[in-house]
Amino acid sequence: MLAAAHVRAALGQSWPPFVLVAGLLLLGQLAGRDGLFDAAASRLVRVPGEAVATLLACLALVALVTALLNLDTAVVFLTPVLLGVAERRRLDPSPFLYGAIFMANASSLFLPGSNLTNLLVLAGAHRSGGSFLTTMLPAAGAAVLATAVGLLLIHRRALAAHAAPPALEPPQPIRVGPGLIGAVLAAALIVALQDPALPVLGLAVVLLAWSAARGRLDPRRALAALGAPTLLVLFALSVALGVLARSGAVSLGWLHDAGAPATAGVAALSTVLINNLPSAVLLSSTGHLQAQALLIGLNVGPNLAVTGSLAVLLWWRAARAAGATPSALTYSKQGLLLAPVAIALALLASSA
Numbered sequence: 001m002l003a004a005a006h007v008r009a010a011l012g013q014s015w016p017p018f019v020l021v022a023g024l025l026l027l028g029q030l031a032g033r034d035g036l037f038d039a040a041a042s043r044l045v046r047v048p049g050e051a052v053a054t055l056l057a058c059l060a061l062v063a064l065v066t067a068l069l070n071l072d073t074a075v076v077f078l079t080p081v082l083l084g085v086a087e088r089r090r091l092d093p094s095p096f097l098y099g100a101i102f103m104a105n106a107s108s109l110f111l112p113g114s115n116l117t118n119l120l121v122l123a124g125a126h127r128s129g130g131s132f133l134t135t136m137l138p139a140a141g142a143a144v145l146a147t148a149v150g151l152l153l154i155h156r157r158a159l160a161a162h163a164a165p166p167a168l169e170p171p172q173p174i175r176v177g178p179g180l181i182g183a184v185l186a187a188a189l190i191v192a193l194q195d196p197a198l199p200v201l202g203l204a205v206v207l208l209a210w211s212a213a214r215g216r217l218d219p220r221r222a223l224a225a226l227g228a229p230t231l232l233v234l235f236a237l238s239v240a241l242g243v244l245a246r247s248g249a250v251s252l253g254w255l256h257d258a259g260a261p262a263t264a265g266v267a268a269l270s271t272v273l274i275n276n277l278p279s280a281v282l283l284s285s286t287g288h289l290q291a292q293a294l295l296i297g298l299n300v301g302p303n304l305a306v307t308g309s310l311a312v313l314l315w316w317r318a319a320r321a322a323g324a325t326p327s328a329l330t331y332s333k334q335g336l337l338l339a340p341v342a343i344a345l346a347l348l349a350s351s352a
Contacts, residue, residue, distance in 0.1 A: 010242030016197040017119030018235045021070055023201035027182040028073030030207055034179030041081045042171040051091050051159040058082045059099055059148055063107035067114050068187045071104040075315040080322040092158035097324050098334055099151050101315040106147035106342055108299045109140035113190040117298040120280035121291055129190045142349035143300050146342040154334055178207040234277045241282040260293035260347050267297025271308040296346045303339040305332050
């Protein structure tokens with residue numbers, strides 16, 4: 001009986017976040033098919049000024065899409081966009097390649113749906129997206145600012161190169177279709193509802209069916225791009241760790257009285273060891289941990305290594321598909337400089 005209760009509790013904590021991210025990834029497919037990301041790229045290429053201005057505009061777009069449509073959606077669709085912008089402006093692609101993933105992780109603290117870990121940690125808390133945004137805004141803003149400044153410093157030599165003149169052709173029009181409608185409605189549902197998982201997935205399914213009926217999207221390709229096997233593996237691991245934590249097989253009592261820096265530090269390191277989604281379930285299953293510090297470590301910590309989050313795996317795949325050659329060593333060299341500073345400043349901002 002007790003074991004069954006642990007399984008039910010672990011399932012109850014884990015399924016809504018994974019359902020929500022599936023819905024957001026499907027909506028991202030629609031947005032990509034409607035040309036929203038291509039339209040954004042055509043505007044980014046026209047940003048006046050040199051490389052620094054172009055990179056900052058790209059990072060701002062990554063932060064916006066991450067906040068509204070989830071960091072996994074952001075890295076899948078915007079990594080090739082940022083690489084394309086760098087190519088068309090004849091710039092070193094490295095700041096744009098690594099900036100896409102580092103900014104996505106750092107900016108995933110704004111809304112519950114921005115990162116699965118937010119939903120896993122807050123499962124059962126019944127907080128609206130608006131309440132979450134109000135609480136996490138200082139920490140999220142600090143993490144984004146620290147990451148942006150850090151990227152500029154790390155890549156200062158590459159960014160000193162002269163950029164090609166902005167494109168002269170007019171930007172692509174923004175089409176009002178299922179992608180844009182889905183993005184706006186999903187953001188509204190996440191902010192307004194305490195449990196938006198099923199409504200967002202339902203919205204995605206309806207819009208996907210609408211787009212398929214009009215012959216504008218192959219639903220089988222959209223579902224294949226969802227990466228369901230990876231999501232299912234992480235879901236199963238999350239449930240298993242949740243059961244272990246609730247049964248007492250994994251003792252986390254020593255963390256209950258730890259301060260915010262220790263909590264964030266343990267969370268960040270655990271993402272490197274077992275990925276941030278299982279870490280979120282494991283560390284939050286017993287309660288009593290500082291939620292803000294836990295989220296800061298779980299969300300920004302994956303910038304330490306490529307094993308840190310599902311988003312990094314999706315970014316790697318998108319980068320390779322776009323012709324880039326990401327390096328795990330280069331990733332960690334930059335992340336070891338960026339992540340600790342971003343975590344520290346986010347903790348300071350959240351306690352102010």
